[in-house]
Amino acid sequence: MVWLRRSAVVAAAGGGLAAGYLGLVTGALPVDLGVGRRTRPLGPRSVDIAASREVVFDVVARPYLGRTPRAMREKVNxxxxxxxxxxAEHYTPVAGGRLTAVTVETVRFTRPERVDFRLVRGPVPQVTESFVLSEHExxxxxxYEGQMGTDLWRLGQWWGAAVxxxxxxxxxxxxxSVKAEAERRAAGSSR
Incomplete structure (x- = not known):
């Protein structure tokens, strides 16, 4: 009987760990301890787009400031x-599409040069990002560039690298997607 109780305790602990992991991955169990905070850069990454800055800004802003297109409703609420x-909530398929990570972010718009994102709830305690639009030939x-922060020293650093x-x-x-849509709009308006 002792082995049965021990097995039940191990199974419960394993189930708790699995539930905690699923909650962390999907953003349902946000952890912000403020202990052992480490940060890492996101990006930078740039893309040149054959469209005006105003068109690119409108493509980025439309799902947020206007009516969210039907095709985007599976990604943004x-x-x-x-x-x-x-x-806004952002939905991202994870684990081969078997799970959906949900992040909640504020998105601030400075027309026509900047869009800033700040994580409110998600798989890590801190993310700030920006899209900076500049005129180019x-x-x-x-x-795109940003910063991600995680807690718990090396363990958080490992988790942050995975995320x-x-x-x-x-x-x-x-x-x-922004590049393709902005260039499609620019080509359509030049006809």
């Missing part, structure tokens, strides 16, 4: 909308 600041250069890889991959896909 605006919880609160102001004239230059929104609170071929149109617009969009520069940052997926985070930056998601940003790269967003930048490619």
């Amino acid at each position: 605006v919880l609160e909308r102001g004239s230059d600041l929104v609170l 071929a149109g617009t250069r969009l520069l 940052a890889t997926r985070w930056e991959d998601t940003v790269a896909a967003s930048l490619a």
